[in-house]
Amino acid sequence: xxxxxxxxxxxxxxxxxxxxxxxxxxxxxxxxxxxxxxxxxxxxxxxxxxxxxxxxxxxxxxxxxxxxxxxxxxxxxxxxxxxxxxxxxxxxxxxxxxxxxxxxxxxxxxxxxxxxxxxxxxxxxxxxxxx
Numbered sequence: 761x762x763x764x765x766x767x768x769x770x771x772x773x774x775x776x777x778x779x780x781x782x783x784x785x786x787x788x789x790x791x792x793x794x795x796x797x798x799x800x801x802x803x804x805x806x807x808x809x810x811x812x813x814x815x816x817x818x819x820x821x822x823x824x825x826x827x828x829x830x831x832x833x834x835x836x837x838x839x840x841x842x843x844x845x846x847x848x849x850x851x852x853x854x855x856x857x858x859x860x861x862x863x864x865x866x867x868x869x870x871x872x873x874x875x876x877x878x879x880x881x882x883x884x885x886x887x888x889x890x891x
Contacts, residue, residue, distance in 0.1 A: 776848070803846055806842075806845075842856065
């Protein structure tokens with residue numbers, strides 16, 4: 761867990777700053793800043809669109825008496841993807857786009873489900889099922 765936190769809070773920001781400097785030197789600072797703003801705006805729009813779709817799907821499944829398990833994971837991926845796109849930097853933008861696009865998100869969902877199941881099996885994550 762410590763290595764993951766180290767990567768999230770130290771390594772990724774350092775790489776982001778380095779990549780922004782290099783990009784600024786190649787295409788210019790104005791275009792770099794414009795690109796960062798554009799990805800933020802598009803990220804918010806796309807996250808809103810995908811989030812509303814996930815919410816509709818969740819409501820539909822609940823109305824049909826089904827558990828919306830995968831749709832909830834979609835919603836979490838969309839939330840994290842939107843946050844990553846709002847954060848300035850190209851690495852976080854790529855990770856955000858991967859989480860927002862349904863095709864690439866479907867490749868990551870099995871990993872998330874497997875991780876949650878492993879944690880539940882080890883007692884690290886508790887699910888309370890009320891009926």
